[in-house]
Each structure stands twice: as C-alpha cells, then as structure tokens.
Amino acid sequence: xxxxxxxHANGHDVESALRSAxxxxxxxxxxxxxxxxRVLEIILHSExxxxxYAILDELRAEGRSGAPPTVYRAxxxxxxxxxxxxxxxxxxxxxxxxxxxxxxxxFLICQHCGRVAELASFTVEQAIRDSAxxxxxxxxxxxxxxxxxxxxxxxxxxxxxx
Ligand SMILES: [Zn+2]
Ligand SMILES: [Zn+2]
Numbered sequence: 001x002x003x004x005x006x007x008h009a010n011g012h013d014v015e016s017a018l019r020s021a022x023x024x025x026x027x028x029x030x031x032x033x034x035x036x037x038r039v040l041e042i043i044l045h046s047e048x049x050x051x052x053y054a055i056l057d058e059l060r061a062e063g064r065s066g067a068p069p070t071v072y073r074a075x076x077x078x079x080x081x082x083x084x085x086x087x088x089x090x091x092x093x094x095x096x097x098x099x100x101x102x103x104x105x106x107f108l109i110c111q112h113c114g115r116v117a118e119l120a121s122f123t124v125e126q127a128i129r130d131s132a133x134x135x136x137x138x139x140x141x142x143x144x145x146x147x148x149x150x151x152x153x154x155x156x157x158x159x160x161x162x
Pocket of ligand 1: 096103
C-alpha cells in the first residue's frame with residue numbers, strides 16, 4: 001500500500017533528509033555545496049516532481065544568479081549521489097526517500113495531479129531481471145515509470161460523477 005501523503009515531506013522531514021544527505025556526501029567524500037543543497041531542498045519541498053526550469057525560476061526568485069548549466073550540474077551531482085531520481089518520461093526530478101542504498105525504482109505517476117510515489121519492490125525488480133535473462137539480457141539499471149491515477153484523484157473523479 002503506497003501512501004501518497006507520505007511522499008510529500010513536511011518541513012521537519014525535509015530538514016532531516018537534508019542532514020542525512022550532508023552526512024552521506026561527507027562519507028562519500030563529495031561536497032553538498034550551498035547551491036546543491038538548495039536545489040535538493042527545492043525538490044524535497046515540492047509536492048510534485050520539478051523540472052530543471054522550475055527549479056531555476058525558484059533560484060532566480062531568491063536572487064541567486066543561477067545559469068541553466070549551473071542548475072544542470074547541481075542536478076547531475078544529486079543524481080550521481082542518488083539523492084534524487086529523474087523521471088525520463090516527464091523530464092522531472094524527485095527526491096529519493098532512501099538514498100543510502102543503491103536501488104532500482106518503480107514510480108507510480110499520477111497523470112492527473114502529477115504526484116509520484118516511489119515503490120522499491122524487489123519482486124518487480126526480480127521479475128524484470130528474470131524476464132530479461134530469458135533473452136540473455138543482463139540488466140544494469142531499471143527505472144519503471146507507471147502512469148495512472150492516484151487514490152485521491154480516483155476519489156475526486158467518482159465524486160464528480162455522482
Ligand atoms: Zn529511490
Ligand atoms: Zn492524483
């Protein structure tokens with residue numbers, strides 16, 4: 001059972017996520033600079049995944065002179081550190097709730113409200129690996145993007161109909 005509300009971190013969760021991101025980077029010998037930290041914070045704070053330009057707009061509104069390459073570099077860093085994921089179908093970024101271990105992900109993307117829940121189902125992962133190996137294919141990475149409607153949007157839809 002996926003709880004969509006749990007995916008939208010509140011202020012307290014964001015603070016603790018940022019602190020653990022700092023610790024992770026420190027342990028890995030990389031540096032979460034002020035800009036990288038702020039980009040991560042923007043992503044974690046938003047209820048929906050953000051595109052690079054929305055993040056850039058937010059930085060500019062704060063008076064930071066963020067040029068697109070700077071933001072892209074910060075996003076690349078966060079991706080490398082696995083602090084965020086990129087949803088290729090929408091070209092948006094979402095914070096990862098468990099960056100400490102390497103994982104593949106399945107993402108439930110609501111086509112109506114745009115909210116995304118991350119699943120980390122080993123069963124799904126294994127099924128993909130098994131099916132791929134039947135084709136002598138060795139999987140190195142898998143990001144499964146599943147489109148549909150979240151529970152809230154389904155509930156609203158049936159409310160509209162009645
Ligand atoms: Zn993740
Ligand atoms: Zn929805």
